Amino acid sequence: MSSEREAVKAEFLQRQGFGAAKRTPLAGDASTRAYERLTLPSGASLIFMDQPPAAESAVCPPQATPAERLALGYNAASRLAAGSVAAFVATADFLRERGLSAPEVLAYDVEAGLAVLEDLGDDLFATLIASGQAERPLYEAAVDVQATLQASPPPQVLRAGGAAWPLLTYDALALKVGTDTFLEWWPKFAGLAAFSTDAVAEWDALWAPVWERGEAGAAVFCHRDYHAQNLLWLGERRGPARVGLLDFQDALRAHPAWDLTHLLQDARRDVSPELEAAMLDRFLAARPELEREAFLADYRALAASNAARILGRVFARQALLGRRQYEAYMPRTWRYLERNLEDPALAGLKAWFGAHVPAEARR
Numbered sequence: 408m409s410s411e412r413e414a415v416k417a418e419f420l421q422r423q424g425f426g427a428a429k430r431t432p433l434a435g436d437a438s439t440r441a442y443e444r445l446t447l448p449s450g451a452s453l454i455f456m457d458q459p460p461a462a463e464s465a466v467c468p469p470q471a472t473p474a475e476r477l478a479l480g481y482n483a484a485s486r487l488a489a490g491s492v493a494a495f496v497a498t499a500d501f502l503r504e505r506g507l508s509a510p511e512v513l514a515y516d517v518e519a520g521l522a523v524l525e526d527l528g529d530d531l532f533a534t535l536i537a538s539g540q541a542e543r544p545l546y547e548a549a550v551d552v553q554a555t556l557q558a559s560p561p562p563q564v565l566r567a568g569g570a571a572w573p574l575l576t577y578d579a580l581a582l583k584v585g586t587d588t589f590l591e592w593w594p595k596f597a598g599l600a601a602f603s604t605d606a607v608a609e610w611d612a613l614w615a616p617v618w619e620r621g622e623a624g625a626a627v628f629c630h631r632d633y634h635a636q637n638l639l640w641l642g643e644r645r646g647p648a649r650v651g652l653l654d655f656q657d658a659l660r661a662h663p664a665w666d667l668t669h670l671l672q673d674a675r676r677d678v679s680p681e682l683e684a685a686m687l688d689r690f691l692a693a694r695p696e697l698e699r700e701a702f703l704a705d706y707r708a709l710a711a712s713n714a715a716r717i718l719g720r721v722f723a724r725q726a727l728l729g730r731r732q733y734e735a736y737m738p739r740t741w742r743y744l745e746r747n748l749e750d751p752a753l754a755g756l757k758a759w760f761g762a763h764v765p766a767e768a769r770r
Contacts, residue, residue, distance in 0.1 A: 452526045463489035463490055466486075533676055561628040585713075634675065664702060677739060708750070
């Protein structure tokens with residue numbers, strides 16, 4: 408970190424009344440954000456979020472055309488928030504208004520990319536399950552959060568104090584741009600030749616109906632990164648509020664299956680087919696207005712699209728950038744993808760992978 412950035416952070420903390428806090432860095436992820444735990448003289452703790460504004464490409468203007476989005480770069484094309492503090496603050500307020508456990512934002516500076524947040528603790532679902540806690544009650548609570556979030560249509564714009572953020576649609580272009588990263592990054596990682604023009608054209612034709620269905624069904628609030636490493640257990644709270652929510656700043660209006668694909672086909676931990684099926688049953692019981700077979704077909708198709716995106720943009724790209732730890736997650740993600748492609752409706756995509764990505768290149 409530059410001394411200039413450190414000075415900005417120290418000045419912000421001093422100005423907001425947290426200058427005397429002890430600062431302890433926390434483990435990061437693949438994003439450009441950094442977190443610290445602030446321990447106050449009273450012994451209370453808070454979280455300090457640092458999102459350097461210049462670290463990401465431009466976000467999507469609400470009225471941008473597809474061509475304009477593509478010209479602006481990946482964040483705009485896929486409608487990512489680029490770590491925007493305004494997005495985090497406005498989304499946190501939206502979630503808390505619905506009785507859910509997003510961190511309270513105690514201070515923030517949108518231009519500086521800084522915020523001080525409530526500390527929800529360290530009891531991540533993934534950590535608790537790894538230490539022996541039963542997973543099913545945790546997943547049931549996480550599914551119940553989804554039912555709560557989807558109970559009413561979200562607003563067009565999320566607002567909190569001076570922060571506002573448009574809740575854009577996870578549309579066909581955003582889905583395509585994410586899925587297409589497999590074409591860019593997987594051959595480089597697996598040592599394959601670049602896919603031919605004909606193979607890419609076939610890919611587009613096969614995926615297009617999936618992306619169109621994703622956009623057509625985009626009617627509910629979507630966390631967008633909803634999995635066991637972004638969910639905290641707050642056992643002293645009640646109902647859906649027992650689930651602490653993290654990393655929701657990329658929220659969109661999306662298909663009701665999208666967050667479930669992250670939760671129940673978690674690239675970072677095994678979720679058994681039995682648990683997945685039980686949680687889908689629980690969700691559909693809470694949303695009886697959804698037609699079961701159509702929803703499950705969309706779920707499998709969007710989960711396949713998401714798996715391809717994760718293999719390309721998240722894992723292969725990160726591994727090629729030197730973060731080799733992501734290779735450990737690849738076999739699991741391939742298993743999810745292959746399981747989804749067993750749906751007869753996705754036979755064309757299964758054949759595409761069979762023709763262009765041999766078994767030895769799936770690792």
